[in-house]
Amino acid sequence: MTAETIIQSLASGLLMGLLYGLIAVGLALIFGLMDVVNFAHGEFLMAAMYATFGLAALAALDPLIASPLVAAAMFGFGALVYLGVVRFAMRAKANAGMVQIFATFGLAILMRGLAQLLLTPDYRSIPTSWLGGRTISISGIFLPAPQLVGALIAVLAFGGLYVLIRHTDFGRALEATREDPGAVALVGIDRNRIFALGWGLGAALVGLAGAVMAMFFYIYPDVGASFALIAYVVVALGGFGSVFGAFAGGILVGLVEATTAMILPPSLKSVGIYAVYLLVVFVRPRGLFGSL
Amino acid sequence: MDAASFVQRRRRQLALAALLAVAVALIPLIVKDVYIQNILVLTLMYAALSQSWNILSGYCGQISLGHALYFGLGAYTSALLFTKFGVLPWFGMLAGGALSAAIALALGYPCFRLRGHYFVIATIVIAETAYLLVLNWEWAGAALGIDMPVRQDSWLTLQFARTKLPYFYFALVLASITWLVTWALEDSKWGYWWRAVKDNPEAAESLGVVVFHSKMAAAAVSAFFTAIGGAFYAQFVSYIDPDSVMSFHFSLLMALPAVLGGIGTLWGPALGAAILIPLTELTRSYMGGSGKGVDLIVYGTLIMVIALARPEGLVGLFRTRRREPAR
Numbered sequence: 344m345t346a347e348t349i350i351q352s353l354a355s356g357l358l359m360g361l362l363y364g365l366i367a368v369g370l371a372l373i374f375g376l377m378d379v380v381n382f383a384h385g386e387f388l389m390a391a392m393y394a395t396f397g398l399a400a401l402a403a404l405d406p407l408i409a410s411p412l413v414a415a416a417m418f419g420f421g422a423l424v425y426l427g428v429v430r431f432a433m434r435a436k437a438n439a440g441m442v443q444i445f446a447t448f449g450l451a452i453l454m455r456g457l458a459q460l461l462l463t464p465d466y467r468s469i470p471t472s473w474l475g476g477r478t479i480s481i482s483g484i485f486l487p488a489p490q491l492v493g494a495l496i497a498v499l500a501f502g503g504l505y506v507l508i509r510h511t512d513f514g515r516a517l518e519a520t521r522e523d524p525g526a527v528a529l530v531g532i533d534r535n536r537i538f539a540l541g542w543g544l545g546a547a548l549v550g551l552a553g554a555v556m557a558m559f560f561y562i563y564p565d566v567g568a569s570f571a572l573i574a575y576v577v578v579a580l581g582g583f584g585s586v587f588g589a590f591a592g593g594i595l596v597g598l599v600e601a602t603t604a605m606i607l608p609p610s611l612k613s614v615g616i617y618a619v620y621l622l623v624v625f626v627r628p629r630g631l632f633g634s635l
Numbered sequence: 636m637d638a639a640s641f642v643q644r645r646r647r648q649l650a651l652a653a654l655l656a657v658a659v660a661l662i663p664l665i666v667k668d669v670y671i672q673n674i675l676v677l678t679l680m681y682a683a684l685s686q687s688w689n690i691l692s693g694y695c696g697q698i699s700l701g702h703a704l705y706f707g708l709g710a711y712t713s714a715l716l717f718t719k720f721g722v723l724p725w726f727g728m729l730a731g732g733a734l735s736a737a738i739a740l741a742l743g744y745p746c747f748r749l750r751g752h753y754f755v756i757a758t759i760v761i762a763e764t765a766y767l768l769v770l771n772w773e774w775a776g777a778a779l780g781i782d783m784p785v786r787q788d789s790w791l792t793l794q795f796a797r798t799k800l801p802y803f804y805f806a807l808v809l810a811s812i813t814w815l816v817t818w819a820l821e822d823s824k825w826g827y828w829w830r831a832v833k834d835n836p837e838a839a840e841s842l843g844v845v846v847f848h849s850k851m852a853a854a855a856v857s858a859f860f861t862a863i864g865g866a867f868y869a870q871f872v873s874y875i876d877p878d879s880v881m882s883f884h885f886s887l888l889m890a891l892p893a894v895l896g897g898i899g900t901l902w903g904p905a906l907g908a909a910i911l912i913p914l915t916e917l918t919r920s921y922m923g924g925s926g927k928g929v930d931l932i933v934y935g936t937l938i939m940v941i942a943l944a945r946p947e948g949l950v951g952l953f954r955t956r957r958r959e960p961a962r
Contacts, residue, residue, distance in 0.1 A: 380752050428939065435946040440751065441698065442946040445894050448887070449939030456931025464927060564928070568883070572763065575756045583752060614767055617760040624753050625745045 360597015369545030375584030385571025391553025410554035421546025493555035582630030679806035685904035693899035696833025701758030707881035709862025739858035780876025897948025
């Protein structure tokens with residue numbers, strides 16, 4: 344193995360890691376806001392990938408053009424899921440944690456079933472897109488264009504999220520609700536509205552990730568499952584609820600995965616990620632950036 | 636509730652369970668259809684598995700979504716000992732159970748320091764790692780799995796090609812044993828400790844409950860019986876591969892009957908299995924061909940509705956109304 348191939352692998356790992364961060368950040372945002380883990384997060388990604396595929400197949404829209412549309416549609420979907428499912432799960436008095444897990448798990452299984460029924464279990468891919476199949480060479484390192492642009496979108500999305508959380512009224516309301524959901528009512532913030540918008544925002548972010556993923560990944564009903572586990576690991580590594588922990592966690596996971604793939608057979612590349620997760624939480628039970 | 640009526644209630648439950656077991660044992664006299672008998676075997680097996688899951692996740696409150704690990708360990712230990720060394724499955728089963736309990740203890744040592752979702756994700760990640768390792772383990776058949784050599788029908792090897800009935804009775808006994816163990820544990824020191832750990836670990840600790848040891852004990856018992864179920868399953872289907880015994884899907888399948896019936900209750904897992912398993916098997920066979928995914932839709936909707944509408948599970952419907960204890 345030459346130094347060049349190592350750099351090449353790590354560079355692709357970094358790009359993939361930024362995308363993992365983008366997939367995971369919605370999960371972290373929602374958890375931080377209301378202590379709920381969305382176990383249908385992977386299926387949100389699957390839905391966004393199918394939406395992108397649909398727009399490409401039926402309206403001949405390039406995934407890059409489709410991505411804002413998909414994100415907007417997912418925003419609405421996320422808010423609806425909150426209003427229609429999660430809101431009721433939060434009212435449970437008995438087994439509250441368990442109810443949230445299984446209500447969203449039920450939703451995940453339902454979405455997967457619907458996808459199988461309506462869209463068949465076939466593997467699909469978007470045959471041609473502007474970026475698909477192209478590579479870009481940066482000082483001798485070849486990087487696939489969809490992943491590179493996807494990573495850029497991820498960085499921009501994180502930048503936008505930072506501005507949104509730190510410098511807008513909505514962001515302040517979000518922060519205040521997360522600090523004390525009871526007290527915000529006193530200053531006229533409707534908690535339910537903030538939660539619904541938070542779910543919308545989380546789903547929009549994974550929608551954006553789905554549009555990017557659709558450019559270079561097969562689309563099938565179970566596609567969400569493998570990415571969901573990575574997303575949970577990313578979020579937990581960063582520390583549940585920390586949005587910027589998800590960014591760092593994503594990069595770390597991407598690099599670990601690339602490194603593992605250099606050492607172990609490809610089918611074992613996730614083992615490295617899992618091992619790092621366990622190591623981190625055994626040493627720091629709240630993840631890297633989680634508050635204790 | 637005073638002590639006398641408590642003892643009485645436990646006796647009634649025992650009598651009811653005995654009655655139910657006898658009634659179930661008589662079903663094959665009426666139902667001769669092999670397909671239905673097959674569903675009954677699976678239902679009883681999931682009742683046993685879900686009860687085992689319930690001990691750790693329901694009573695002790697440590698939500699595991701990685702029980703496929705113990706199920707797979709039981710199935711693989713027994714199948715490997717049988718096919719490679721000719722060890723009878725009865726011993727393989729116990730070896731798998733003991734190994735699983737030991738591994739549960741070894742994993743519990745670091746994992747039980749984790750709280751909430753960090754713990755849940757650790758259970759998924761560990762099971763998934765084991766799945767990937769077995770998938771790449773050539774000696775154990777890797778992705779191709781293990782085919783059991785077919786010999787004569789015999790209780791010795793737990794192999795029956797012609798009839799499903801012996802499996803039915805084995806599964807019934809297994810479900811009854813897990814129920815009995817749970818029944819006995821409910822009124823033991825451990826049972827009270829587990830519920831205290833679930834409700835409020837800090838308060839439990841301050842009252843002298845050894846929280847860590849409680850979790851470890853629950854994990855060992857739970858893993859042991861899950862592995863017995865896995866070894867049984869290996870004999871029942873006589874072919875195992877990583878996907879069919881170690882995938883995440885199985886972890887979920889073990890948890891769902893308890894969720895449906897009632898988490899942390901004596902009857903919840905059996906009730907949940909009795910509804911969920913026939914329902915999924917039937918939707919799968921009637922709709923599976925024409926409408927792929929209908930079984931998942933039914934399944935997902937059911938879980939969602941139960942989680943939202945009856946978070947305490949379906950057993951709540953049968954329970955006579957009792958006053959909430961003062962807090």
